[in-house]
Amino acid sequence: MASHITAPLHFPHPEAPPNGGIVEVAPGVRWFRLPLPFSLDHINVYLIEDNGGWAVLDTGIDDQITRDAWEAALAGPLAGTRLTRVIATHFHPDHIGLVGWLTERFGLPLAMSRTEYFFAQTLRANSDALRSAAHQAFYHDRGLANEISKSLRTQGLSYLSMVTGLPTTFTRLIAGQELRVGGRDFRIYTGGGHALEQVMLYCAADKLFFAADQVIAKISPNISVWPWEPAANPLGEYLQSLADLREVIAGDSFVLAAHNLPFVGVHSRIDTLLAHHRERCDLIAVATREKPCSAGELVPVLFQRPLDPHQTGFAFGEVLAHVNFMLEIGELAPVSVQAGNVMRVSSSA
Numbered sequence: 001m002a003s004h005i006t007a008p009l010h011f012p013h014p015e016a017p018p019n020g021g022i023v024e025v026a027p028g029v030r031w032f033r034l035p036l037p038f039s040l041d042h043i044n045v046y047l048i049e050d051n052g053g054w055a056v057l058d059t060g061i062d063d064q065i066t067r068d069a070w071e072a073a074l075a076g077p078l079a080g081t082r083l084t085r086v087i088a089t090h091f092h093p094d095h096i097g098l099v100g101w102l103t104e105r106f107g108l109p110l111a112m113s114r115t116e117y118f119f120a121q122t123l124r125a126n127s128d129a130l131r132s133a134a135h136q137a138f139y140h141d142r143g144l145a146n147e148i149s150k151s152l153r154t155q156g157l158s159y160l161s162m163v164t165g166l167p168t169t170f171t172r173l174i175a176g177q178e179l180r181v182g183g184r185d186f187r188i189y190t191g192g193g194h195a196l197e198q199v200m201l202y203c204a205a206d207k208l209f210f211a212a213d214q215v216i217a218k219i220s221p222n223i224s225v226w227p228w229e230p231a232a233n234p235l236g237e238y239l240q241s242l243a244d245l246r247e248v249i250a251g252d253s254f255v256l257a258a259h260n261l262p263f264v265g266v267h268s269r270i271d272t273l274l275a276h277h278r279e280r281c282d283l284i285a286v287a288t289r290e291k292p293c294s295a296g297e298l299v300p301v302l303f304q305r306p307l308d309p310h311q312t313g314f315a316f317g318e319v320l321a322h323v324n325f326m327l328e329i330g331e332l333a334p335v336s337v338q339a340g341n342v343m344r345v346s347s348s349a
Ligand SMILES: [Zn+2]
Pocket: 090, 092, 095, 194, 195, 213
C-alpha cells in the first residue's frame, strides 16, 4: 500500500470528564464517561438533545459501578430532564449492557440495527451454543492448545452477566436512511468487521460523526473471527467499511467515538488503520512463506508479548481475521491436511 502523509489528529477536548462526569462537547451533545472493568477502562456514552429531552447513544456495561454512575447523573446533571429513547450501536456489552434497565425504568423505545438486535437476542436465548464441542474444535483445529481451547469455550458466557437484556420490540435503523434527533438529521451508516451491523450516525450539516467503535482515535478496534462463523471475513468487511466512510464523512468532522477522546482527523485515522492491517497481513505473508502455519502458530507473529488465555482468545480471533481475509483475496492458500490434523495456510506469493 502507498504510504500516506497523514495529518496528526486534533483533540478539541483534550481532557476526558472523570468517570460518571458529563460535559457538553457540541451544542446539544453531552459526553458521558463511564468506567469499564477491563484494560480498556472506559466507554463514552453520548446524550443528544431530542425535543427538550435527551436521546441516549449506548449505555455502558451492566455492573454496580455503572448503575451507580447513572443514578448519580440522573440525580445530578440530568435531574429534571427527560430521557427520550435509547439508540444502541452494537451488541457488545459495554454498548448495550444497560439497555434493558434504562428502557424498562423510563419506558423508552430502543432503536438498533436489525442484525445487532437479533444477534444479541440469540446469544441470550442460545447460550448453550457457546459451550458446544464445535466451538472448542474451532480453536483446537486451528492450532491452539487443548487447555486454552477448553477455557475459551466457556468464556463467552460472561457476556450474559454484563447485559440486562433488550426490550421485546425495537425500531430498526437502516443504513442510508435519515434519523431525526431533536433538530438534527443524521444519516445512518452501518459497518461490519468489529460487529455485524454496527450503527454510526452522521450529521453532515454540523459535521458530527458518532463513530461508535468503527473509528477510534488511538486503539484499533478488535476485528475477530468467532467460533459461530469460522469462515467469516470480518477484516474484509471492516476495510470496506473504512474505505466507504472515507468517501462520505467530511475530513474536518468532529468524531465522537465510544472510546478514547473525541477528535478531528477522520481521514488520517482511517489511513492509519488501513496501513496497520496491511502491515499485519505482510507479517503473516512473511511467516507463511517459510513454512505453513496454523492460526494458533501465527499468534506470536502478530502479538509478541506474553498473553493470558483470555487475551489469547482475542489475539487468535484477530489473527484468523487476517488469515481469512488473505485467503479470500488469494494471498494465502490452505494447506491440504488429513482428517484430524490442524488447518494450516501458506503464502501463495
Ligand atoms: Zn464494540
